[in-house]
Amino acid sequence: MSIELNALHYVYLLFTLIILGVMIKKRDTTLVCILGIFILGLIATSSLSQSVMGVFNSFIYAIVELMGTILIISVIVGMSTILTNTGINEIMISPFTKLIKNPTLAYWTIGILMMIISWFFWPSPAVALIGAVMLPVAIGAGLPALGVAVAMNLFGHGIALSGDFIIQGAPKLTADAAGLAVGEVISASIPLVITMGVVTTSIAFIMLKKDLKNGKLKLEEKTNIRKSEENEENIKEVLSIKTKKTLSIIIPLLFALDVVIMFIAKLQGGDATALIGGTAIFILILVSLLTFKGKALEEITKHLVKGFKFGFEIFGPVIPIAAFFYLGDDGFLKVIGEFLPQGSEGLVNDLGIALANIVPLNPGVGAATLTTVGAITGLDGSGFSGISLAGSVARLFGAAIGKGVATLTALGQVAGIWVGGGTIIPWAVIPVAAICGVDPFELTRRNFKPVVTGLIVTTIVAMFIM
Template sequence: MEMTPAHWVYLAGLASLIIVMIARKNVVVPAIAATFLTAATFTGSVPGGVASVFRASLVAASELFNIFLIIALVTAMLAALRVIGAEHRMVAPFRRLMVNGPVAYVVLFVVTYVFALFFWPTPTLALIAAILLPAAIRAGLSPMLGAIAIAIAGQGMALASDYVIGVAPGLSASGANVSADLIADRALILSWVVGLVAMVMSYLLTVRRRRPSLATAAEGSPEMSIAHRTELAPVGAAAGSGSGCTSDQLGHALATKQPPREALEDGAVSTEAGLDDGPTDEGGRDRRAKLFAVLVPVAFGALLVYMLLGRFTDLVSVDDGAGAPLVGGLAALLLLAVAVTSDRVRALESCAEHIVDGLSFAFKAMGVVIPIAGFVFIGISDFSGRIMGLAEDATAPGFLFDAIRSVQEHIPNNPFIIMFAVLLAGMTVGLDGSGWAGLPLTGSLSEALSPHSGLDTATLAAIAQNGASWTGGGTLVIWSSLIAVATFCGVSVVDLARKLFLPVVTGLVLSTVVAAIIW
């Protein structure tokens, strides 16, 4: 395969993105610059390169908008549940199960995983830290082990597969050109391997240290978690004038790297917002909270069962890729139900406000992916022609695939080596601290390497997705959402990352070995 100057420009841009990610800097600028230079070099036209920058983001946005929409709808539903206090009631019953430290560790791990799988780790974090973590500490679990359980289950295992909502598999599939459901199935199994290995290893390596007793963890001491200190005050005081924001707002602020008060002013949803029924309707609000605390988990649980039956049996028929639309549609209907029953005459306005806030959050959280995906897409022949405005009968270049084909005789023809190379690539792009920004890139890399290695593209994409998510999602690097976990649990983020490093990396290595054996 003949390499043109445009191929080399694209590869140089790809290298610059990886270097910037390793340096923990924002990759939007190099992505836009690399897109312009690649298009201008290939077309020989500066105006063509300028137009390609816009078209690249437009193509990426059109391909990924379904992901933004599902984030918006789920976030809007959670905001509506938060207004009536239903999200707290969903996890409160699990407090009774925490009879001692080891049991509390397992309960905290399982509950965090289940809720993060359906509602994502960041919204779940504030909820778990405020309700379950204090109970776990009272049962004898150290704040550090609590932080480890939350990080592995939520920021790691749930995020790595994103099996229910399907954002991560969708991003990987956008570059890999394979079914998102197929990537999700493989990523789920790999995430279980990593999570269980990391969970057991972390406990065994940490439990030997003497845990501070509850008596010595007095309020204001380093050992006392934020969640535990919050429990000492009345529940309603969390949003009082003393703190300036709720625990949910603090989680949003930490996840978006904003000061808590700025996050409150910038659209974070307060638990006080929308409670306009007045004190005379406390009983009705409590009944609605109980109703939706049961209805929402049951509805999503039934949806998950339906999706699993459609994937693995012939009892029901579920179209490929129907998971995300089903989750988004169910979230929208539940949002409508909460708004109508809770806000009454303001239901139309409050429902629209929640959706607008959800869209705002979605673009703040994932907007950086669009220019990066645009650069990745210009290297894929299915999109490059549209991006650079080529004629319909013209041969569209695939810069990344052409480059790999040109050197494929020098690539070791060893599937095991290629699997670990893809894992390393995923961990590298995850160093930016987001975990998902580079998934279109690792997906396209998996598709390019698949024919040479004889491996399934979905398997390689799932391995890379796990590497990126576990690294940048919030378990290995301290500039990720791991800082939110550490802050809520009242532990050092550096110490937390250090304790997670060996168990998580061991789990990633073993999961790659498992992938080599079963696929």
């Protein structure tokens, strides 16, 4: 099967390469994406007004596609804010502080705890919680602040965020761009996330132990923990200790029940997200009613608004790039119209078929390319703004190879988020570095070797499971 490529295909490919180049230069891609959408519309419709309208309509299309992801993140951050402000979060994790007796236990306990919390709340709200409560305990057990930051980075912004099995924000973006179901990408990502996580965290731990032993890494006497603005609100003493302890048991049980329901009812994607989001909303309402009494109505809105601000701030850079890459699939027909060649399966699929007829690809080349593309898209320090591109490229290469689209998509997602989500880009690790009081450049240097080694091993694994 072959499709005759036209100007639309070549322009789409050209702008994809330009976007990659802009990312390599560590510049913002919004203007390039808008120009790409405009020129595609102009070529397809030959109408200036329709092309201008297409830019705005592509944004609407992208926002509609992303709205579930934006809302779940917003709701969870809003809920997490009030749990942190009231001190419930501290009690929720206090049992873990009893487990930390030495640097080894500190590293793995903090890492695993960060991973679990990040699965449900995402790493951003987990950073302040873990740093503020666990950092002093870890230092008391002999693990330097830099070691705490490494553990938080690798387990939270690495393992938890690259898989994103519960909230499913990352796999939703890549799955949409690759034309797959979210469940397919999640299933394909499990062995890759495990491989990347085990290799990276193990190497980082060995390096930490070695440097502690030879004196290259020393324990700090004092720490510099930065509190978030929300933590400055003086409401931690409003609820009684008994009430906070009760809530600290109920809240994890509610989310655990959600997970059970997901497995029993086989909920995935939007349905799973809706269950978690609805639970978070009711937790936010319950805690607000107990904490603020007569002002609860206003406080519920206030914390939701905080969450919405965070959600749209995070996804603001994602919308233009997603708008462009959605045009590579069904988005073109819905935004611009039926201007593709007869028999076309979408710009990305057409290019993949054409590539298969020209260049003989194999799983090795495909896997190495997707890791490279994913890593490049992460250079902007977001982790999310470019993974739609990884999904599109995975679809292109999968069509060319004839298999492995889900594995390639998951590989691009893992690489993009590990690099840009907050492990080896200095401006992406600032939250963790700030809460632990360490130099962000020193933290990225510490993370670099484990993450790069992990990406190489994970790429090799992907070659064999495609």
